[in-house]
Amino acid sequence: MKVNLIPQLLGLVILAGTVACSNQGASPTPAAASPAPQVIFHNGIILTMDDSESEVQAVAILDALILAVGEDDQVMALADSETQLIDLQGKTLLPGFIDSHQHRIGDREYEGYSNPEQVIQLAIEQGWTSISELFVDEGRLAELRSLDASGKLRLRVNAYLALANPEGQPYGDWYKEYEAGFEYSPYLRLGGVKLHVDHGWGRGESMYTQNQLDQMLVEAHNLNWQIAVHTVGEPAHTMVLNSLELAQGGVSNPLYRHRIEHVAVISDSDLQRMRDLGILASVQLNGPGTWVEWSDWDDEVTPDMYPHIARYRDLLDAGVFAIGSGDWPWGVAPIEPSFGSPMLLLYQAVTRSGSYRRPAEPWMLDQAITIEEALQLLTINGAYGSSEESKKGSIEVGKFADLVILSQNPLTSPIEQVPDIQILMTMIGREVEYCAAGQESFCP
DSSP: OOOEEOHHHHHHHHHHHHHHHTTTTSOOOOOOOOOOOSEEEESSEEEOOSTTOOEESEEEEETTEEEEEEOHHHHHTTOOTTOEEEEOTTOEEEEOEEEEEEOTTTTGGGGTOOOHHHHHHHHHHTTEEEEEEEEEOHHHHHHHHHHHHTTOOOSEEEEEEESBOTTSOBOTTGGGGSOTTOEEETTEEEEEEEEEOOOSSSOOOOSSOHHHHHHHHHHHHHTTOOEEEEOOSHHHHHHHHHHHHHHTTTSOOTTTOOEEEOOOBOOHHHHHHHHHHTOEEEEETTHHHHHTTSTTHHHHOOGGGGGGBOOHHHHHHHTOOEEEEOOSOOOOSOOOTTTTOHHHHHHHHHHOOOGGGOOOOGGGGGGOOOHHHHHHHTTHHHHHHTTOTTTSSSOOTTSBOOEEEESSOTTTSOGGGGGGOOEEEEEETTEEEEEOTTOGGGOO
16 A cells, blocks of 8 residues: 655655756755654554545554554654654554534533543543534533643533523523634634424424524524534424525535434435435434433334434435434433443444343334444544544544554454453544553553
8 A cells, every 4th residue: 555645744855856856966955854753553453434444554643643654664664763663463543533422521410520531531541532512501611611721621622502501592692702613722623503402202392483493593504603403303303404404595515514413203304305405414323222211212202203213224325424422421320331432332333232232122223334334423424524524533644643542343343342342542643641551562
């Protein structure tokens, strides 16, 4: 495989060669030395998650970015005496996992945590390098900014500013004081705006009229905000699509990337409308197997609704772009200790199992997705979902060195073993933020 170098560095080499050729007959000008990588991971199974879904052996890192990707001999040739060489010993290296829908920091008390640093550390230990906080009011934004300013955020966060509280009480125009997509640092970005429209399991009423919804969403769209809308039932889903269609002028545009959160219940017609309008489906890979455990499920869901619930297979087959998450924390019991972790989410995407590996309901199984698809939802698709696919989500030259090392390859391991795959290292921008005990040889 051909090694790709960061274009800026490659330019230095070309420039040096040009200068030397233009001075024929004189002493050649010394070639400008390209900086050597500080770290090279080699002798591994590196799943790049790029467009070609390639598998390589080595990756080189310079500062916070990926410098080169390729086979061992090609990448190792870039090293100098100061380069740290990390032998992966056949272990699997992936781009850091991206959770597109969490409330980890803001709702941490639901799982008994009072300290934001605790839930940040837990996320990093599970292999998350980026998360989206999907309900951020003024107080929560102030906390995120404080964590970022003090260096305590440690993983990359997209904040989605709330237009109203979950019960539908508007917060006014507060979000207009901020700039859509603004980056406070490489660790904190204003990702979009968020609105809850309904609750319940498929039959709940919208908290807004169509006119109210149109006004809020069209206004946010015209201010260039990405819109993320929570829907659970079909009526609310249809209303949201009506508003987004109005905002987009009835056309699909890859610049918009508006999202519907959960897509818990959806009709055939709305599934096609999502595809035609380019609306992203933000789905919870642990949703189907665990929603049925909630106390109000049987009160609201009847068997005639089953074909419309959590249609992840149908969404992908129809060409709807999907992004994945675990929606941590849920604040309901019982959940296993690894609930919401990437490895458990991959397993649940394939098996649709519930808490503590409870077998899926039979009606759920035809909507399962493959582990390859689930892995995309938690890496490169997640980056696209926040308009950051040029920066992260895959192991490609010039992207952030956000990486995880796994004890096994999830694509070749028996599905029953996938939840038990260990995170050996989590790196964010070349900083090792987590190194598993006894695995120091993998941690630069």
